[in-house]
Amino acid sequence: MPLTLAQDVETPEQEVGVAIEEVQATFSEALGGDTGAMWRLVEDYAMPLVWAIVILIATLIVGKIIAGVVTRSSNRARVDETLSRFFGKLVYYLVLIIGVMFALGKFGIEVTSFAAILAAAGFAVGMALSGTLSNFAAGTMLLVFRPFKVGQIINAAGVVGKVHEIELFTTTLDTPDNRRIIVPNAAIYGGTIENISFHAERRVDVGVGCDYTADLDTTRGVLDQAAASLAGMAVQGEDRGHQVVLGDLGDSSVNWTVRLWVKAEDYWAAKEALTRAIKVHLDEAGIGIPFPQMDVHLGQGAPS
Helix, strand or coil: CCCCCCCCCCCHHHHHHHHHHHHHHHHHHHHCCCHHHHHHHHHHHHHHHHHHHHHHHHHHHHHHHHHHHHHHHHHHCCCCHHHHHHHHHHHHHHHHHHHHHHHHHCCCCCHHHHHHHHHHHHHHHHHHCHHHHHHHHHHHHHHHHCCCCCCCEEEECCEEEEEEEECCCEEEEECCCCCEEEEEHHHHHCCCCEECCCCCEEEEEEEEEECCCCCHHHHHHHHHHHHHCCCCCECCCCCCCEEEEEEEECCCCEEEEEEEEEEHHHHHHHHHHHHHHHHHHHHHHCCCCCCCCCCCCCCCCCCC
16 A cells, blocks of 8 residues: 655745745734734834845945945055956945845845855856956956056967057957957966067067188178167167177078167167168178088999
């Protein structure tokens, strides 16, 4: 014979229905002149409602005060204004959530259960937005530590360009050929960042190969004259100016490097001018720049 189990556990819908019936019964008794029912109505519903309103008002005031303090402190610490406002809003909403939880507790709602629901929802949202959150975290680090600023030229995530804007999730770059590239912050912060225009001065390096038949001292003098002809563009000082360096003995030529220190904004113009000066001075001195070549020696072997 099958057994029938009694279902004594009430569902949430049943609990809500019972609570509504209790409130209606209490209201009916109070309207009927029952003083006890009226006091129960005040104690069970009116007073918790008043306390909940007071808590919410206090939460709004305290939240705004704390958010203002966080924003001003961030500004004094020279944190980016976008990030300062974000921190202020984040603190404000956190305080507001805490106040709402305390207000719900006045009506007998379990705060621990509510917090568990929020935690579960936050975990689910975090898993769904893991990529977005990583970009946000990287953007926060870029705004705080400032490895580069707006207007500087960088090489990051395989893109070379001028920084147009740094946002919380992406960084916008303008390439030298005037293309707009939007790069996720995680790709930038997770790799090597080269800040090309960080320093006010840069060194131009031009390599050149000369004939083996050319005298080394003569070649050095000619290259030195080529670099000295651009003294107007060079930055003078200790370890600045220009240098001529003997590199190595290549397959077809003796390899040299001519270095010239210039202002960062003059880099490309100086590189072109130095390359031209080297070619002109070598031609005037009769020193050739050989093509890659190979010497093949043929000999008659011993008869078999």
